[in-house]
Amino acid sequence: MPELRFDPIRRRWSIIAPERAFRPKDFAIEKEKINEENNCDFCEGNESKTPKEVFSIRKEGTPPNSPGWRVRVVPNKYPALRVEGGLIRKGEGIFDFVSGIGAHEVIIETPHHKKQLQDMDPKEVVDILKAYKERYIDLAKDMRFRYILVFKNYGKEAGASLYHSHSQIIATPIIPIAVSLELEAAKDYYGRKERCIFCDLIEQELSYNRRIVYKSEKFIVWCPFASSFPFETWIFPLIHRHEFIQMDEEEINDLSFVLKDVLERIKILLKNPPYNFVIHTAPIPRKRPGRSHYWETLPYDYHFHIEIIPRITLIAGFEWGSGFYINPVLPEEAARYLREIK
Amino acid sequence: MPELRFDPIRRRWSIIAPERAFRPKDFAIEKEKINEENNCDFCEGNESKTPKEVFSIRKEGTPPNSPGWRVRVVPNKYPALRVEGGLIRKGEGIFDFVSGIGAHEVIIETPHHKKQLQDMDPKEVVDILKAYKERYIDLAKDMRFRYILVFKNYGKEAGASLYHSHSQIIATPIIPIAVSLELEAAKDYYGRKERCIFCDLIEQELSYNRRIVYKSEKFIVWCPFASSFPFETWIFPLIHRHEFIQMDEEEINDLSFVLKDVLERIKILLKNPPYNFVIHTAPIPRKRPGRSHYWETLPYDYHFHIEIIPRITLIAGFEWGSGFYINPVLPEEAARYLREIK
Numbered sequence: 001m002p003e004l005r006f007d008p009i010r011r012r013w014s015i016i017a018p019e020r021a022f023r024p025k026d027f028a029i030e031k032e033k034i035n036e037e038n039n040c041d042f043c044e045g046n047e048s049k050t051p052k053e054v055f056s057i058r059k060e061g062t063p064p065n066s067p068g069w070r071v072r073v074v075p076n077k078y079p080a081l082r083v084e085g086g087l088i089r090k091g092e093g094i095f096d097f098v099s100g101i102g103a104h105e106v107i108i109e110t111p112h113h114k115k116q117l118q119d120m121d122p123k124e125v126v127d128i129l130k131a132y133k134e135r136y137i138d139l140a141k142d143m144r145f146r147y148i149l150v151f152k153n154y155g156k157e158a159g160a161s162l163y164h165s166h167s168q169i170i171a172t173p174i175i176p177i178a179v180s181l182e183l184e185a186a187k188d189y190y191g192r193k194e195r196c197i198f199c200d201l202i203e204q205e206l207s208y209n210r211r212i213v214y215k216s217e218k219f220i221v222w223c224p225f226a227s228s229f230p231f232e233t234w235i236f237p238l239i240h241r242h243e244f245i246q247m248d249e250e251e252i253n254d255l256s257f258v259l260k261d262v263l264e265r266i267k268i269l270l271k272n273p274p275y276n277f278v279i280h281t282a283p284i285p286r287k288r289p290g291r292s293h294y295w296e297t298l299p300y301d302y303h304f305h306i307e308i309i310p311r312i313t314l315i316a317g318f319e320w321g322s323g324f325y326i327n328p329v330l331p332e333e334a335a336r337y338l339r340e341i342k
Numbered sequence: 343m344p345e346l347r348f349d350p351i352r353r354r355w356s357i358i359a360p361e362r363a364f365r366p367k368d369f370a371i372e373k374e375k376i377n378e379e380n381n382c383d384f385c386e387g388n389e390s391k392t393p394k395e396v397f398s399i400r401k402e403g404t405p406p407n408s409p410g411w412r413v414r415v416v417p418n419k420y421p422a423l424r425v426e427g428g429l430i431r432k433g434e435g436i437f438d439f440v441s442g443i444g445a446h447e448v449i450i451e452t453p454h455h456k457k458q459l460q461d462m463d464p465k466e467v468v469d470i471l472k473a474y475k476e477r478y479i480d481l482a483k484d485m486r487f488r489y490i491l492v493f494k495n496y497g498k499e500a501g502a503s504l505y506h507s508h509s510q511i512i513a514t515p516i517i518p519i520a521v522s523l524e525l526e527a528a529k530d531y532y533g534r535k536e537r538c539i540f541c542d543l544i545e546q547e548l549s550y551n552r553r554i555v556y557k558s559e560k561f562i563v564w565c566p567f568a569s570s571f572p573f574e575t576w577i578f579p580l581i582h583r584h585e586f587i588q589m590d591e592e593e594i595n596d597l598s599f600v601l602k603d604v605l606e607r608i609k610i611l612l613k614n615p616p617y618n619f620v621i622h623t624a625p626i627p628r629k630r631p632g633r634s635h636y637w638e639t640l641p642y643d644y645h646f647h648i649e650i651i652p653r654i655t656l657i658a659g660f661e662w663g664s665g666f667y668i669n670p671v672l673p674e675e676a677a678r679y680l681r682e683i684k
Binding site: 006008149158228277307309 | 347348349350351352356359360422435436437491493494495499501502519520521526528531539540543546566567568570619621649651656658660662663664665666667668669670671672673675
């Protein structure tokens with residue numbers, strides 16, 4: 001059973017997830033595993049090789065766990081957190097544990113082995129975004145979960161262990177520190193100004209017009225002022241939306257173009273680099289046991305967005321020890337290159 | 343000129359350091375560069391290939407920048423922060439800048455191309471620790487600096503771009519977020535209990551005796567309760583020392599054994615993995631302009647230590663988006679393996 005452990009010094013949780021009897025020889029550095037087309041668990045026809053699907057978008061009349069799907073969601077075979085069991089919180093001296101309850105699912109983005117997200121038709125991306133939304137809504141019903149994170153690792157250096165295009169969704173029993181730091185900043189700003197910090201940021205970027213990659217009808221894309229990584233790119237809805245599941249049909253259609261387009265620009269400019277993207281959304285709005293008020297999520301505090309990080313530099317001792325990131329590319333230059341690539 | 347930029351949402355600084363006119367073709371993923379023995383800037387005899395040394399431990403009578411040294415410190419050829427210039431802090435809308443003032447030096451740990459820290463005689467490690475201390479003391483005199491970080495990247499995946507054994511020292515004009523989070527936790531604990539959180543942690547680990555790798559006369563080594571990475575290992579002085587430069591001759595001698603021994607255990611157990619280590623020490627004690635009291639560094643708040651991270655897992659989208667780390671190895675098991683390896 002995995003467990004969450006809190007570090008009283010770094011004030012951060014780790015997920016300790018020993019999956020099997022530990023043998024040190026397993027811990028050589030992970031080598032590239034490009035699974036072959038004829039031996040890929042995620043390909044159409046191999047549905048029986050994965051855990052049973054929890055959601056799919058498929059041709060009418062085809063039964064679950066059989067061919068005919070366009071997007072398919074299955075539990076992760078090696079989950080970081082597990083759905084089964086009670087949520088136990090306990091302490092030991094200055095240490096705190098939470099049982100490793102959560103969910104860990106894989107969104108298989110296409111039945112085709114070789115098609116990557118950045119090469120898809122926007123219509124195919126619509127299905128993926130809808131799958132994110134459906135799974136989010138379903139998982140959010142589980143009262144043990146506090147936060148649901150949707151993310152994608154593309155390429156070995158970005159942490160992908162399989163080649164077939166996929167993203168992941170992890171539900172956690174506590175709000176992740178990266179999220180609570182952002183929430184705190186947003187709440188503090190809203191408390192002082194009664195304005196959303198993200199909305200103000202959009203206004204400011206639009207008026208400076210130096211870091212914007214482009215603006216669609218519903219979304220804006222820019223390289224952030226204090227980018228931690230070269231060519232880091234953010235996608236924000238222009239309209240204030242605290243949760244990504246608030247997106248309507250039109251917004252999802254627009255985002256499918258924007259997401260695909262940005263990833264394609266990055267692919268062309270940086271020669272198909274590994275990347276991560278993460279959807280930053282508000283925590284699930286719900287009462288905390290023993291408290292009388294909703295925590296964190298006032299709708300005007302938060303503004304969902306997607307962070308894309310091409311992984312072309314390494315995280316080394318300095319970054320780890322300081323929390324500072326050294327970025328060798330001016331965000332204004334990065335935005336200009338991304339603007340001009342097409 | 344590099345600059346520091348503050349992210350108002352993540353509340354974190356980035357160092358934007360464009361070193362040269364930017365060309366996207368430079369940003370293919372960094373490939374392994376094992377510099378050849380006969381073409382290494384750090385080897386004895388090639389002193390003229392580096393910037394002029396700022397410190398060395400060398401045979402009596404040999405002049406600077408010539409052979410005869412055991413440890414040599416030189417400015418980094420491609421510094422993340424620069425010594426020249428004034429410290430300027432300015433704002434623009436909701437953004438904050440600080441000019442990229444600082445220092446970035448390289449400690450060349452040995453004249454021999456092939457000898458790595460983990461394979462050295464402890465006597466050689468003593469020289470390296472002394473070089474850290476001397477450079478720290480000298481850099482701390484510069485009133486523009488707030489923090490000095492000593493760290494090492496070993497192996498390509500840990501961010502080392504050169505093979506020849508070296509570590510680095512970076513002085514920054516602001517206190518890094520990773521340090522201020524720790525300081526805050528320690529200060530808060532001390533404020534409530536008048537005890538050092540780190541001293542209490544040592545007591546607790548000693549009494550549980552489940553995660554300790556070993557204890558020397560002056561130091562204790564354990565795998566932390568909430569390890570973020572498999573085989574993450576911490577070294578703490580048993581006596582309360584808030585800054586590592588407080589170490590006396592005896593403590594340096596003892597630490598040289600301990601550091602080398604731990605790194606050697608990791609090398610044997612995990613088959614020579616890449617690793618980082620970072621010295622966590624208190625900020626430089628000094629007055630902030632316009633404030634009447636010393637900031638942060640009450641001697642009893644902090645307790646210096648060394649964090650060692652073998653780099654055998656990757657940092658992916660989930661870690662980046664959540665600040666959670668998924669660690670597949672129980673710290674208790676990691677400690678047992680490290681204990682038994684010799």
